[in-house]
Amino acid sequence: MNGDEELAAEFGAIRPRLVGVAYGLLGSLDEAEDVVQDAWLRLGRADREQIQDITGWLVVTVSRLALDVLRSARVRREEYVGPWLPEPVVTGADPADRVTLAESMSMAMLVVLESLSPAERTAFVLHDVFGLPFEEVAQAVGRSPAACRQLAARARRHVASRAPRFEVDATEHRRVVEAFARASTGDDIDALVALLDPDVVLRSDGGGVVSAARRPIHGAEKVARFLIRVAGRLSVRSRFAPATVNGWPGLLRFRNGELSGVFGLTVADGRVTEIFIVMNPEKLRSVR
Structure with missing residues (x-):
């Protein structure tokens, strides 16, 4: 292969990780892919002789671009109709495996990350989630390594106070989810309430396009009644x-x-x- 072909092959190999980094910062797969494509175009215009580490250069560039997008997205999300939820990543939805998702990037974690400042989120995701040294984090954020350590520390404390504290075995998690699916499609509200934590919170994202709860719903009884009511409205047409x-x-x-x-x-x-129920059609386009 010539130099351009080798570069394209290297980029293709690390592209899923780059999309994963951008997604962790943005919570949007479409925006993450746009950012990664922009980084690829910038690499094509860059002086490659000055780049010692292509992967490191791309990660920093993707992070910088994502940070810019995140800052501009804050205003749009404040004006969003109803709760804003991240675009879901459904494993296996794309045979190309276009995103390498960090294990901690659950829907719950991404919702918590939304409450951080763009700089705090970037420092936390790059260092605590993806393991980048603070020297590289500093290049992405545009601050000193010491300042980035402080940003990450503040973010870490915030995440620790709000993120789910309990770890559950995947098999147990799946069992509860399957029981939830059965109970949510029936009319036995007591069976559904029994599956819900007394302090359960439901957030639904319709984006103002489809009908959804405009505010989070709190408490097992209220959440169960909401789900049973929706199931009755959808009837047998839903599965x-x-x-x-x-x-x-x-x-x-x-x-x-x-x-x-x-x-x-x-x-x-x-x-x-x-x-977390994502119903905004724009956020479901990537799921097949």
């Missing part, structure tokens, strides 16, 4: 299918054969503690 959503067992909901929602669930002590 659930198991899927891996952001690395954890989740559900796809189909209505009249068309995907209408992706469910991400957090589980602790045999009960569902958080429910």
